Amino acid sequence: MTNISIASEAHLVEAIASATGPLNVEGRGTKRGFGRPAPSRPTLSLAGLAGVTAYEPAELVLDVKPGTTVAEITRLLAERNQELAFEPPDLGPLFGMAPDSGSIGGAIACNLAGPRRFKAGGARDHLLGFSAVSGRGEAFKAGGRVVKNVTGYDLCKLMAGSFGTLAVMTALSIKALPAPEKVRTLLLLGLDRTAAWEAMVKALSSGHEVSGAGFVPASLAPAFGEERLSSGVTVTALRLEGTARSVADRMTALRALLGGRSEELHTANSRTFWKRVGDVQPFAGDNRAVWRISVPPTRGPDIAEIVESIPGADAYFDWGGALAWAAVPNADAKSAEAIRTGVAAGGHATLVRAPDEIRAAVAPFQPLPPSLAALELRIKQQFDPRGILNPGRMWAETG
Amino acid sequence: MTLCMPAADPAVMVRRASIAEALRGLVPPANVITEEETLRAYDSDGLTAYRQPPMIVVLPETTAQVSAILKYCAREGIKVVPRGSGTGLSGGALPLADGITLGLGKFKRILEIDYPNRCIRAQPGVTNLALTQAVQHAGFYYAPDPSSQIACSIGGNVAENSGGVHCLKYGVTSNNILGLEAVLIDGTVVTIGGKHLDAGGYDLLGVMTGSEGLLAVITEVTVRILPKPTAAKALLLGFPSNEAAGICVSAVIAGGIIPAGMEMMDRPAIHAVENFVHAGYPLDVEAILIVELDGPPSEVEELIARVAALAREAGACYCRISANEAERLAFWSGRKNAFPAAGRISPDYYCMDGTIPRGALAKVLARIREMETRFGLSVANVFHAGDGNLHPLILYDANKPGELARAEAFGAEILKLCVEVGGVLTGEHGVGVEKRDLMPAMFNDIDLAQQQRLKCAFDPEGLLNPGKVFPTLHRCAELGRMHVHGGKTAFAGLPRF
C-alpha cells in the first residue's frame, strides 16, 4: 500500500482533504502493533516531518515536529540538564523494533508515561499546545507555549491518547523540566505481596517524595539485570531523586521507616533499572502477549493474583502498585476475561502486544460503557466526520 | 456595560411559572427559587460588573435530580447555567434572563477519604479548603490552592481548571484529579476515571476540566491528595527594578529549581498590601519576590541558599529568609490579601489574568506602565511569576463616568499584549464572558470552530451555558457543514508554534 510521507502541514491538509477512504496514520511506526490491527490502507507517515524548531530552557518549553525521535529530544534536553519529566517509555523493542526509534508524536498520541506518572503526570500533562490537521482536512491549533493556560477547551488532553483517530499533529509544544541531579533506589528484598504493598503505601504517604515505586516478583527479578536480584527473592523498589544531600538524607529516613533487608542502587544503576521498568524490557525478548493494567494502587495485589492464576503468566508492578505489566502466554478470550474482571471495580486493561488475530478478537482497549462509547463516537465524528483517520484503531465501532 | 448575550427567548420567559412548577416536581419545592429578591443574590459571579438575575434558580440535592432537571430542560429547550460558589472572575456563572441557574450548593458532602489510595471522593459543592481540612490531621493536603479557597467549590475548580500559588510545582486542577461523575444535557450520567490513573479511552477527564460548564454538570469529583512536605521555607526578596526581579525568576528556573511557589508584586501592590496587613515588606524597592521551597529539610536549606545567591546576582537589594513558620505565613499573608488590599486603595479594581513567557516579564510590565498614562488609570501588579501568570489589578472608580469602560479597554489591551509576546489570554480565571470577544486574538475561525464542534458532541442544541467562551454562536448543523480552507488568522505575523 502507498506510504504518503508528509513533508509539511499544507501537504497533510491536501492528503487528508483529497483522501477518498480511510488512512492509517503513523509517526515512525514503532507502535504499529498497538491497538486494533489496521487493514492494509494508504499510510500517512509523519517520520519526515521532524526536528526541534525551538528550545528555550529558561522557559521550560520545547517546540518540535511530530516525527522527531524521543531519543533526539532526550539528548538535546540533557545538554541543559533538563528532561521530559513524564519519562516517555521506549516501547520499540517490545514490538521488535530498534531501541530509540520512536517519535514524540507517537509517544503523545499513545499517552505513554513512565514510572514517574503518579508524581509528575503523563504525556497528557506535558503537552502545552499543538497544531494539527483534523479529519476534515482543516489545520487548527489549540493550547499555547505556557503552562498556565485555560484559554478554550483543553484539546491537548484530547489529543494525548487519541491514537491518531481525531487529528494528525504537525507541531507540538512540550514542557521540559530540570532533571534530578542524583537518583537512588532502595530495593527491599524478599517482601511478600502484602508487605510489599504496605511498604509502598507507607513510602508514598511519607514526605520523602518518592518518585518511583514498583514490585517485581521473584520469577522476574533476574530479568531486571541486577546481579544481586537474581537470588530468587521479590524486589520492592523505591526511587528518590533530587540534590545529592537530599537524596542521601531521605534514603536514610526511608530505610529507617521501612526497615528489613535491602540494597541500594545509585544514579546510573537506578536510571537503568527504572528504564527497564518503564520500557517493559523484561517482556521485550519473549513472544507472550502483554497487558497493561491500571487500577487503584491497593487493587494491585488482586491483579497479581489473577495473573498468577493464568498458567505461564507473569506480572510486575509500577506506579506504586497501581500499574501492572503482565505477560500472558495465550491471550485468549478466557485470560482476557479474567484480567478484565479484575478491573471491573475500577481501572482499565489494555492488550498492548499480541498477534494481529488476537487483537482483532479481543478488544485491545478497555471496552467503554455504552454512554461513554456513544459520547466518544460523537467526538470522533466532530473531528473526523468522514472516518478518514485510523478508523477502528481504538474500538471497532468508534475509531 | 455593553455585553452582547444570546437574545433571551420570550417564548421561554412567559412559561416561567409553569417551568418552576415542573421543577418543583423534580426537587424539593423549597429548592426552586423564583422570588426576585432571592434571585438577585445569584445575579453575578465574582466579576460583578456584569449582572443579570436568572429566570429561576434550582438547587438539586442528588445526581438523579440533576439528571431529571437536565433531561427536562433538554426536552423543553431551556438554557442551563451551572453554578458553584459564584467566585469565578470571568462571568462563567453569569445567569441568563431566559435560563435556569443550576446551583450545586447543596452538594456539600465529602463521600470518601481513601488514604491508602491517596484520594478523596467529594461532591462538587465542597469547598477547596474543606478538602485539605478533611485530611490535614493525617498529614495530607489537596495541592491546588486558589486564593479564593475558603469559598470556591471543587466543582467550580474543575470547571475553571483553577490554579493557585503552589501550582508551579504541583500542577493545576487537571493534574490533580482522578475521576468525575457528570451529567450530560440529555440527563445521561457518566463516570470517568476513578481512583486509577488515565481513565482509558479519550481523555474526557482532561477535556471536561476547564470546560467552564459548557459540556456537562459535574456531580462528583475524585481528587488525589499528597503527603505534606516535611519542611517549607520562604524567601522575601526585594529588587531595585522589575527587570532585576524578572531576571531572578528566569535564573531560578534556568538553574534547575522549581520552587513550590514564586510570586511577584510591584511597587504599587507592595504599598497597598503593606498598609493593609503589615506583612513586613520592604517599601524602598520596586518589586518583591516571595519564593517558597518545600520538601525534605536538607533540600530546602540547600535550595534556599542557591536561590538567595541567584537573587544577589540578579541585583536583589533585600533578602530575608523565613526563620520560622509564623514568619513564612507572614510573607504569604501579604500576597494572599493583595486583592482586598487593592480594594482598600481604590473604590473598584479589575483583576486581569494573562500568562506570558517568564522572560517577557519586565518588558510587559514596562508596556503596562506606558498604558497607564494612555488610559489615565493605575495598575498594581501581583502575579504567579514562576509560571508567568499575571494578575494586573486595574484601579478605577465605577461611579466616575467612563472609568469602567476605560478599565475594560485597558484590560483588553493587556491581554492582547500577553498574546503578542507569546502568551495566552487567561491563565486560570477562564474565558467566560469577559474574554470571550478576545478569543480571535489567539485563535482563528477554524480553531474556534473545532472547539465548538467538541461542544456539539456533548450538547448539540447548545443549552449548557450558552454565550460563554465563544465569540460567535454557531448551530451544530452549521458547524458540521462549515469548511474553512486556510481561514484567516488574527495575527498573521505570529508563528503557529
Ligand SMILES: Cc1cc2nc3c(=O)[nH]c(=O)nc-3n(C[C@H](O)[C@H](O)[C@H](O)COP(=O)(O)OP(=O)(O)OC[C@H]3O[C@@H](n4cnc5c(N)ncnc54)[C@H](O)[C@@H]3O)c2cc1C
Ligand atoms: C478573591 C478571589 C481570588 C481568586 N483567586 C484565584 C486563584 O488564585 N486561582 C484561580 O484559579 N482562581 C481564583 N479565583 C477565581 C475563582 O475562585 C475560581 O475560578 C473558582 O474555581 C470558581 O469556583 P466557584 O465554585 O466559585 O465557581 P463559579 O464561579 O460558581 O463557576 C465558575 C464556572 O464553573 C461552572 N461550574 C461551577 N460548578 C460547576 C459544576 N459542578 N459543573 C459544571 N460546571 C460548573 C460555572 O458554570 C462557571 O462557568 C479567585 C476569585 C476570587 C473572588
